[in-house]
Amino acid sequence: SYELTQPPSVSVSPGQTASITCSGDKLGDKYACWYQQKPGQSPVLVIYQDDKRPSGIPERFSGSNSGNTATLTISGTQAMDEADYYCQAWDRSTAVFGNGTKVTVL
C-alpha cells in the first residue's frame, strides 16, 4: 500500500521558518494537501492542490510538491502555529495520510 512519510517533529523559533516534508513514491504526480490539528480539535485544511490556501488561512502557510516530496512551509512562525500537521494524497482511489509532524515553537 502507498505510504507517506513525515518527520515526527520539527522545532522552530518564533518568527523563523518551519519546513515540514512529506515523502512518497512519485508524490509529485499526485496532488498533496495539508491539515493542521491542535490538541482536542479536528483537523483544519491549510493547503490543498499542492500550493493553494483556503480562505482564512494566513499567507505565511505555503506548499510545494515535486518529485517524491511535498513540503509545507510556515514563514514567520507564530506561537499559534504549534500543532500537528498531516499531509494527504490519493492513491488508487484511497486517501492516504502521512504519520504527522509535531511542530513546536520554542
Place this chain on the structure above:
Amino acid sequence: QLQLQESGPGLVNPSETLSLICTVSGGSINSSSYYWDWIRQTPGKGLEWIGSIYYSGSTHHNPSLKSRVTISVDTSKNQFSLKLSSVTATDTAVYYCARRQQYYYYMDVWGKGTTVTVSS
C-alpha cells in the same frame, strides 16, 4: 456556514457493529459538488480514511477495512452514516465525518469528531 456533527454510541462491544451518523447543517448533502467522508484517528495509526459516499449513493472504502464498512446516505434527513462490523479493540478511535470537494479531492470541512471505544 456548513457544519457536520457526528453522533452515535461511545461504547461498542467487541464483535458487534459500530454505527455512526453524520448530520449536515447549513448546506445540502444533495449536491453533485461534494463527497462525504469518514475518517478515524488512533494514537497508534494516526489518521485513517475509512470511506466515502456521493449524494447518488455511490461509495468507496479503504481496502484495508475489507468488507466491514457500509456507508449510506439519507438525503431527506441531510445525513450520512457509517457502519463498521465485527469490531475489535483496534477499532477504538475518534471518528470524524468530513466534506470533500469533488475536484482535487481535499477535505475542507470536518466535524468535531466522536470517540468510540470498543470494549466489553
